[in-house]
Amino acid sequence: MIEEPTHFAANRLVAVLTAEPLNRFLDYKAPEGGVFMGAFVEVPLGPRKVIGVVWGAGEGKFDASKIRTIRSVLDVTPMRLEMRDFLERVGRYTLTPMNAMLRLATRAPGLANPPSMQRVFALGEGAPDRITDARQRVIDTLTANDGMRFTSKELSDIAGVTPSVIKGLAKQGVVIELETPRDVAYPNLNPDLPPKDLTDDQKTAAAALCAFVATQTYQTTLLKGVTGSGKTEVYLEAVAECLKQGRQALVLIPEIALTVEFIDRIEKRFGHKPAEWHSGVTMTERRRCWRMVGAGKAQVVVGARSALFLPYQNLGLVVVDEEHDTSYKQEEGVFYSARDMAVLRASGCKASVILASATPSLETWVNGKTGKYNRVDLSRRFGAAVMPDMDTIDLREQEMGSNSWISPALAGEVTQGLERGEQSLLFLNRRGYAPITVCRACGEQIGCDFCDARMVEHRFHGHLMCHQCGDTKPMPTQCPSCNEEGKLAAVGPGVERLADEAKERFPDARISVLSSDMSMSARALKQRITEIASGATDIIVGTQLVAKGHNFPLLTCVGVIDADLGLQGGDLRAAERTFQLMRQVAGRAGRAKKKGRAYLQTHQPDHPVIKAIVGGDEEGFWRAEAIARKQAGVPPFGRMAGIIFTGSDAQAVFNVAQMMAQNADALRALGIEIYGPAPAPIARVRGKHRVRMLMKAAKDVPLQGALARWRDQARIPNNVRVSIDIDPQSFY
Numbered sequence: 001m002i003e004e005p006t007h008f009a010a011n012r013l014v015a016v017l018t019a020e021p022l023n024r025f026l027d028y029k030a031p032e033g034g035v036f037m038g039a040f041v042e043v044p045l046g047p048r049k050v051i052g053v054v055w056g057a058g059e060g061k062f063d064a065s066k067i068r069t070i071r072s073v074l075d076v077t078p079m080r081l082e083m084r085d086f087l088e089r090v091g092r093y094t095l096t097p098m099n100a101m102l103r104l105a106t107r108a109p110g111l112a113n114p115p116s117m118q119r120v121f122a123l124g125e126g127a128p129d130r131i132t133d134a135r136q137r138v139i140d141t142l143t144a145n146d147g148m149r150f151t152s153k154e155l156s157d158i159a160g161v162t163p164s165v166i167k168g169l170a171k172q173g174v175v176i177e178l179e180t181p182r183d184v185a186y187p188n189l190n191p192d193l194p195p196k197d198l199t200d201d202q203k204t205a206a207a208a209l210c211a212f213v214a215t216q217t218y219q220t221t222l223l224k225g226v227t228g229s230g231k232t233e234v235y236l237e238a239v240a241e242c243l244k245q246g247r248q249a250l251v252l253i254p255e256i257a258l259t260v261e262f263i264d265r266i267e268k269r270f271g272h273k274p275a276e277w278h279s280g281v282t283m284t285e286r287r288r289c290w291r292m293v294g295a296g297k298a299q300v301v302v303g304a305r306s307a308l309f310l311p312y313q314n315l316g317l318v319v320v321d322e323e324h325d326t327s328y329k330q331e332e333g334v335f336y337s338a339r340d341m342a343v344l345r346a347s348g349c350k351a352s353v354i355l356a357s358a359t360p361s362l363e364t365w366v367n368g369k370t371g372k373y374n375r376v377d378l379s380r381r382f383g384a385a386v387m388p389d390m391d392t393i394d395l396r397e398q399e400m401g402s403n404s405w406i407s408p409a410l411a412g413e414v415t416q417g418l419e420r421g422e423q424s425l426l427f428l429n430r431r432g433y434a435p436i437t438v439c440r441a442c443g444e445q446i447g448c449d450f451c452d453a454r455m456v457e458h459r460f461h462g463h464l465m466c467h468q469c470g471d472t473k474p475m476p477t478q479c480p481s482c483n484e485e486g487k488l489a490a491v492g493p494g495v496e497r498l499a500d501e502a503k504e505r506f507p508d509a510r511i512s513v514l515s516s517d518m519s520m521s522a523r524a525l526k527q528r529i530t531e532i533a534s535g536a537t538d539i540i541v542g543t544q545l546v547a548k549g550h551n552f553p554l555l556t557c558v559g560v561i562d563a564d565l566g567l568q569g570g571d572l573r574a575a576e577r578t579f580q581l582m583r584q585v586a587g588r589a590g591r592a593k594k595k596g597r598a599y600l601q602t603h604q605p606d607h608p609v610i611k612a613i614v615g616g617d618e619e620g621f622w623r624a625e626a627i628a629r630k631q632a633g634v635p636p637f638g639r640m641a642g643i644i645f646t647g648s649d650a651q652a653v654f655n656v657a658q659m660m661a662q663n664a665d666a667l668r669a670l671g672i673e674i675y676g677p678a679p680a681p682i683a684r685v686r687g688k689h690r691v692r693m694l695m696k697a698a699k700d701v702p703l704q705g706a707l708a709r710w711r712d713q714a715r716i717p718n719n720v721r722v723s724i725d726i727d728p729q730s731f732y
Ligand SMILES: Nc1ncnc2c1ncn2[C@@H]1O[C@H](COP(=O)(O)OP(=O)(O)OP(=O)(O)O)[C@@H](O)[C@H]1O
Pocket: 196, 197, 198, 199, 202, 225, 226, 227, 228, 229, 230, 231, 232, 233, 234, 357, 358, 382, 548, 549, 550, 551, 587
């Protein structure tokens, strides 16, 4: 379908969508020379000028004499019909006003600025008068990245020199300084470079994925492959196919900390680095990425969930790696699941989606079963590696010392590993030193001043931290409640405390802690991971950061310190999440030649979920989960929505919730079940009180439309905020 560009002549009325909280389109007159549908424009609004997008013909409902003229048309590619459609569909699905949708789609700094220049350095012809180590590193960096240009900051960072070294070399013509446009195209990726030698299984899987991509029709495929089977290698072939078709590809990954490693893999496969889009990218680079994606000059984007809202010109493939990962759900501002919206995005532009996972979400598994999604399996590990043996360690039968979390049985396994020169991983999904700090005199637990949550001690950083709002305070020496000196005690383990225990028990072992809050830069983290992979560590102590996508070839023994942790609490996905996390962590073991073992420390070895994890009957586990969810009428067999009321005034928040519950007859008439309102499990976050309601409906109930009418009819005072979370993933 070729889109006919609609053009509005000068002075014609056009409807402009802005990101301002107005919830309606504004009429403007087209400027001199006219304007295209979808154009990004700058319009006057009161005394200000704001950015907007031409969304259609003006409605003429406003006083014609007051209508102002578009000030300027921005020098960026107009928003395509397909994108406008996508934003409208996401808006309807998530009950988000269009202005907020537009904000998501325009999150590039300096959109209104004219193209600008920057100073960069490249290799020159001159020879240095004398050579120093620092100078050599600059020359090496430029030689190694043949033809690439760097800003002074980039070059000094990569070469590890001060900017004055670069200046000195510039004076002698060894490097030359150039002015170039800031927003330059990304280098061309070459899909024809040879891939790794794929195994027969991998070849079959890759061929199936490539065939789907080649149809240039909408397709969603579940790529289910056991940990270490080479899913990444396989879906990179689908990316190659997409590039051969001349279309753009997006790869979503769940953890920013992993991007550096991933970008390297793309560079090895396609010859150059792709565009990157996530919160760790500089403003300049974000702007470049947004513009170049829009101009069709970025072929592959690697990014976090919001990369879905970049202005692709010809999107042919979206890969969602570790599709079950909870980080794909955004739970503030616009509540959306990037995985689900990726499917929506692709369906609007005849593109393929690949959902890759060793442990897919039940939703995706069911869609694979019913044939709504295609399914491609990789059931064997790459090379000589086989899946690890798994077993439980029954903590009820182990002699556990006080403040000790490594059982004698697990310690024995680690010791044997050490003797054989193999690595072990001790896994605990809890950041910090200890989850609770209690006063032994009065029993007070130190809490956050702004949330109904305990503060977590982080000894590495030397403070207490709230994991809800991020607030920190120094570790007090006296109890804030009874003022007793020296009575505060840590209760329970976090990953830092576990590391202390490991150091005590294995004094000769080299121990390395990997947790997402160790404030390491992405490069430093990659460096650490490379060191671990090469054998510089005997014992890794880590949180779920290590569970995701790392290859540690020497790692043979995985010990899960508390397998029961995720099973507590009544979350409908508790079983699924525990299953996924445990299988994923265990999957770090034995990825090379030596067979791995994984041990789950548990108090309930007979729990069906623990048995399923250890037994490895994955299909059986999903079948059982599916039956349970079907009986309960919950997703994916029923629909759910969470309603969250927040505000500083607790009474006002409750009143609104109560009032809206009373005025919900229209919802009940449709068969929607309403639970609550009740105080949220965490009843206060960042000083805001929180009340929740939960809606449940059968699959065929038009939930969104009903909720939209219900919300729009309610008179909600300014001091209370009502958020609607369709398909909620968390219930805190
Ligand atoms: N055909 C191949 N040739 C060479 N190396 C391969 C091949 N297939 C996989 N590998 C290597 O095996 C390791 C695991 O592959 P990959 O990371 O793609 O697996 P995965 O299925 O994505 O793993 P996980 O889900 O556990 O993160 C990687 O180091 C990868 O480079």
